[in-house]
Amino acid sequence: MTQINELDTPSLILDKPKLEKNIAFAQARARELGVVWRPHLKTHKCIEIARMQLDGACGPATVSTVREAEYFAAAGITDLIYAVGIAPHKLARIDALNRAGADVKIILDNVPAAQAVSRFCRENQSKIGVLIEIDCDGHRSGLKPNDPAMVEVASSLTDGARFLGVLTHAGESYNARTTQEIEAAAASESQALTDACALLSEAGFACSIVSVGSTPTFVRTRKRFGSVTEYRSGVGAFYDLVMAGLGVCKVEDIALSVLVSVIGWQEDKSWIITDGGFLAMSRDRGTASQSVDCGYGLVCDVEGNLIEDLWVKQCNQEHGVICRRDGAPFDVKAYALDTKLRILPNHACPTAAAFEAYNVVQGQTVTAVWQRCNRW
Amino acid sequence: MTQINELDTPSLILDKPKLEKNIAFAQARARELGVVWRPHLKTHKCIEIARMQLDGACGPATVSTVREAEYFAAAGITDLIYAVGIAPHKLARIDALNRAGADVKIILDNVPAAQAVSRFCRENQSKIGVLIEIDCDGHRSGLKPNDPAMVEVASSLTDGARFLGVLTHAGESYNARTTQEIEAAAASESQALTDACALLSEAGFACSIVSVGSTPTFVRTRKRFGSVTEYRSGVGAFYDLVMAGLGVCKVEDIALSVLVSVIGWQEDKSWIITDGGFLAMSRDRGTASQSVDCGYGLVCDVEGNLIEDLWVKQCNQEHGVICRRDGAPFDVKAYALDTKLRILPNHACPTAAAFEAYNVVQGQTVTAVWQRCNRW
Numbered sequence: 064m065t066q067i068n069e070l071d072t073p074s075l076i077l078d079k080p081k082l083e084k085n086i087a088f089a090q091a092r093a094r095e096l097g098v099v100w101r102p103h104l105k106t107h108k109c110i111e112i113a114r115m116q117l118d119g120a121c122g123p124a125t126v127s128t129v130r131e132a133e134y135f136a137a138a139g140i141t142d143l144i145y146a147v148g149i150a151p152h153k154l155a156r157i158d159a160l161n162r163a164g165a166d167v168k169i170i171l172d173n174v175p176a177a178q179a180v181s182r183f184c185r186e187n188q189s190k191i192g193v194l195i196e197i198d199c200d201g202h203r204s205g206l207k208p209n210d211p212a213m214v215e216v217a218s219s220l221t222d223g224a225r226f227l228g229v230l231t232h233a234g235e236s237y238n239a240r241t242t243q244e245i246e247a248a249a250a251s252e253s254q255a256l257t258d259a260c261a262l263l264s265e266a267g268f269a270c271s272i273v274s275v276g277s278t279p280t281f282v283r284t285r286k287r288f289g290s291v292t293e294y295r296s297g298v299g300a301f302y303d304l305v306m307a308g309l310g311v312c313k314v315e316d317i318a319l320s321v322l323v324s325v326i327g328w329q330e331d332k333s334w335i336i337t338d339g340g341f342l343a344m345s346r347d348r349g350t351a352s353q354s355v356d357c358g359y360g361l362v363c364d365v366e367g368n369l370i371e372d373l374w375v376k377q378c379n380q381e382h383g384v385i386c387r388r389d390g391a392p393f394d395v396k397a398y399a400l401d402t403k404l405r406i407l408p409n410h411a412c413p414t415a416a417a418f419e420a421y422n423v424v425q426g427q428t429v430t431a432v433w434q435r436c437n438r439w
Numbered sequence: 440m441t442q443i444n445e446l447d448t449p450s451l452i453l454d455k456p457k458l459e460k461n462i463a464f465a466q467a468r469a470r471e472l473g474v475v476w477r478p479h480l481k482t483h484k485c486i487e488i489a490r491m492q493l494d495g496a497c498g499p500a501t502v503s504t505v506r507e508a509e510y511f512a513a514a515g516i517t518d519l520i521y522a523v524g525i526a527p528h529k530l531a532r533i534d535a536l537n538r539a540g541a542d543v544k545i546i547l548d549n550v551p552a553a554q555a556v557s558r559f560c561r562e563n564q565s566k567i568g569v570l571i572e573i574d575c576d577g578h579r580s581g582l583k584p585n586d587p588a589m590v591e592v593a594s595s596l597t598d599g600a601r602f603l604g605v606l607t608h609a610g611e612s613y614n615a616r617t618t619q620e621i622e623a624a625a626a627s628e629s630q631a632l633t634d635a636c637a638l639l640s641e642a643g644f645a646c647s648i649v650s651v652g653s654t655p656t657f658v659r660t661r662k663r664f665g666s667v668t669e670y671r672s673g674v675g676a677f678y679d680l681v682m683a684g685l686g687v688c689k690v691e692d693i694a695l696s697v698l699v700s701v702i703g704w705q706e707d708k709s710w711i712i713t714d715g716g717f718l719a720m721s722r723d724r725g726t727a728s729q730s731v732d733c734g735y736g737l738v739c740d741v742e743g744n745l746i747e748d749l750w751v752k753q754c755n756q757e758h759g760v761i762c763r764r765d766g767a768p769f770d771v772k773a774y775a776l777d778t779k780l781r782i783l784p785n786h787a788c789p790t791a792a793a794f795e796a797y798n799v800v801q802g803q804t805v806t807a808v809w810q811r812c813n814r815w
Binding site: 128156328377 | 448450503504528549552555610708718721723724753757758775794815
């Protein structure tokens, strides 16, 4: 069996025991809260991981691209929400999946989109389930939870366009500075949908799906609130330095890393140069605004043990520069040429997206190679 | 023929007339300077574009990954420099290319690497051309131009490891604030190699390749300096907002854009929401430190005309938020649902790397789809 040390670099490493532990935690969390867990597959985009999360069931799950929907549906995961506001030109691909037996639901937050979906369903004799997106925290899309426009949107769903419920995402929880702020974001996320449900219900639109979620709010919510039926979470399968910075996981829970090789040094600056640049790590600097900036990543040895005080200070396209966080001199040549190091990423989603496959490891052995479904 | 408006989104758009103009400019620049142009193929990773740059010749060209070397060599572009300090475990792949008829040269900046290459060549009866990397501006790798260690490195090249010359990259020119600073960077880049050549030459090591280059210094150098034999440049095939911010090109020269669709609005904030998030644009924020920050990109209509005052203010994984730079209100719904917009990127290299292929356009017509060779 291939050992990590034998892999070419840069390569993507997925620690299977950590992955299993993270998935088990999320499953237990959902049971504890008494909600359905609808994992967001956008972080991993990988059928083997989705099957672990769903214990082999056909859903429920969440996707962020039509291509993910196509890929997962073809592999038998058919109960999906495509959780990005629909662009009408994408309806034909969604409809093709549903005609082939899937149940891909879409989201939208405006009357023109609802009309476009209804028109599409009328013209094609199609059936598509629709959720209205609610904006619980000003993060990006969605109607405010008290906006009466949502009744107009729901009323605009006709023909095969079937109103199913509401969905929100507490994206601002990523910017929380304390556990209390995350707990507050979780409460306000659920309250927003409880309010939206009440407003729609009064107007005669019952919500069968009431979907909230972000990894921070899922991990830190104290209880199930209001009429919430399900939680979505994505990055919690792997975790990353942003989540560790939020206190949502520990650094040692991070299942994903990028294997790099030492290619040189700048001894006078105490720099180690590696072949792990920004195409491998991504340009994400999510920890830059947190209390502890982790640069382009923290550094582990090939066994995955964190090397205290080192970070990836800068990246070019195919170069990474590792040094001490405090800039202090150290014996850089103790890291010999071609030494393998594992870099923990700021944000697992863009880092994983740089690769086509995971090298799944248990200890130092690569036990499997799992493909990803990238792009659109 | 497919029209841009018919493409699914997000998609990568390459304006062929602009590409041709940018390539012709670089070719003319090299003639004017009396140097060889060795284009860096890492920006586009695309055989059709490489053939245009090389007028169908087998080189010279530069690559940043072994995979690029394999891809381009298989397509007949065999005179290559792999311009990232060699990790010895990659020598077997390089050697396989050279045994199949390519001439892939490598770079290094330290004695252990030179010894490892020599040992590899001895043990495998291989021949590999080697350049010593010089650090002209403290940007990342390389020996200082006056560091006598370079003689030790050259002396450590034995057996089939053949010393060919020196290479540097004025990476700090990307951080210049004025044309004068770029001109100074160009001069010091060439001076660094002239000095290194002299030092090596005194020790009996003649440089047949003296390779400098970055897009800014190539565009802005006033003359060929010293013993320089060739210029490398990469991003100049496409240009991008960082290059426009440096004054190296105009915004209208940028050949690369990402096609996105309007999926909604936040009217009270005057936001347009699109399906162009950070997986499509990349997380690169190279203009953030320039005098004009372009956010995650500037906005053009589907015909490629810049829409003044708009920018992509923020990105999530699959969402982009467009608003006015000054935050002023405007009629966001004038951009109807599913309207196509083209976003100019901060940095062409990571943005292009998010896609597998270019939709090559002339006017509104997609005339070809060209594949990229991503990853490692």
